[in-house]
Amino acid sequence: MMSSLKTFVGFNLILLHAFCFINLSIRAAYSVSTEPEVRRLSFRELLRVRRQACADGTYQHDGKTCCLCAAGQHVKDHCKISADDRQCEFCQARSTYNSEPNSKMSCEPCTSCSHENANLEVEEPCTIYKDTKCKCKKDHYCTSGTGTCKICQPCDKCDSTGVKEPCSATSNAVCNEESKGLGGGPIAGIVFTVLFVVLFCAGLILLRKKIQERFTKPSDSPNTSNPVTDPLLPVDMAPHLTDVAEIVGWKDMQAVARSSGMSTAIESALLSHPSDSDMWTIELLKRWVEKTGRTASVELIKVLQSKNKKSKAEKIREKLYGGNPAMQSCSA
Template identity: 40%
Template sequence: MNKYTFLCVLCILCIVRSATTSKAEQSSQDITIKLRIKRQSCQDGTYQHENKTCCLCAAGHHLDSHCSMNPDDGTCIPCELDRTYNSYPNFLDSCEPCTSCNPKANLEVEDKCTIISDTVCRCKQGHYCDKGKVHCRACYPCTICGDEGTKVACTTTNNTICHDDQKQGGGRSHAAVLGSVMVIAVFLIFCCLRRNNKYGFGKKLGQNGGLTKMSNQNSKVAEEMQLLRGIDLWPHLPDIAKTLGWKDMKQVAERSGMTIATIESHQLNYPNDTQEQCSSLLRAWVEKMGMTTASKTLIQTLRRMNKNAKADNIMAIISNKENTV
């Protein structure tokens, strides 16, 4: 073999080796790319279904069908724009409904609902809610300050704060005048009673009229309380709600310590049905008071409100149904 032939053979061997090496490197790169794609196929995470690992649906979608052969061969469907949303990767069979900003609750839209985020509501101009955007379900009119002036202006998250210097001064002056008038009135009444007692009229009236009337009232109250002891109001609620009406039921709830926001929530839940508003609030009030003590509390509260006719009607409802049972 001469020199030139040896060189040609050497060149051919180098070319073949280079081609083989290049092919091996390309094959290695292809394997790496495939592995990378396989790792990224469930980029939102996975879940288990019938001993199979499936890919989660991305935010803004919900599951239509689970995977069968491969983790990523399940089917996901987008949420409906402006109607439903899902904020996180999931395998739910439906999307969450978008929150509606109720104009009757003095709410308006701040951020529209998207397929990945819920509606954000805010208070209308001139209204506020101090519960935060997430928990706010109704906004209330801002307080308007009078002559005392505004100390802190109303915002969507806090009510107006008025200056109280003049208000306090006026209040003290008014209270002083009222106190003086009451002292004079008491003194005059005392003098009149003393004069009547001198001639025997007051004493006779007290014995024959006032004491007898008070005794009868106390006896009636005692009988009512005895009758109401341990009675469960729950079966009587529909008839009691019809008798009470929303206005008086609201006043009973306020006197029992229920907050204005809680009371108004029942009104907002049934905006066009005052009977259902009253029934809903009455049910919540009975649960707060306790099933067996609510009857006594209701009658006592109505008596204090001078709603004696309604108290008597409710007593009749309870008595008739208890006797029937």
């Protein structure tokens, strides 16, 4: 009986020791495996909180690190205790903006597209996050691009020659060159017919002259040669500015002014008469005449001839000098 009791007590002691050993092992294992994990998660959480506090970055002010204000806002008060206790304020809608996170005490003013002589209009309105985007008005262009353009110029009109390349927001229209030769078949036929008639009449006149010389005694008086025509003389262009400007046109008037170093006068003429290309030409011609002086009428014809604009030069000569032989020259 005693032997059985001892055996039973011994077996229970063995079970008790085994239970205690297993329990201690489990606790040790849990302690080893979980404690580092808890510390790691707490560190990550701390980083996340710090990042959220200054999501757009930081800046330095009076030795303190402050959080930047978001785009569309500006700093009202700098931080004093913690990085995120600075005060931010929104920009004024349609008036000011800030496109990036910043530490500015104010917002940037929106760009205006309403200058009376700039020929611009709004493409995208200003918001608190971005500036106004301007573009050229219809039939105007700017070579520097719509994003930075401050003045748009009117596109050239090609009424007489036709458009070779249309005007765009960043380039002027390109007109076809004026025809220097004969036109189509019907026009060529008419021209050849007229030339034939003129040559035929000239031949008859020469033939008649020779016949008359043969049967007429030579005159005792010496032959006098035809008088040499005088060169062009300067005339006052003031009464003819409007007519001459209409003949020259804005494009060629710009070329005449640039050849005299008057690029600034071109921009001044554009701004003095907004959206009126005829007045631009008159104003620029007037300033060119004032700079050139009393010989302006002669110089204008010479410049146009040098730029292969002989048709316009001839029209201006007819307008200024008419049929006065004392003031014209075939070589002018």
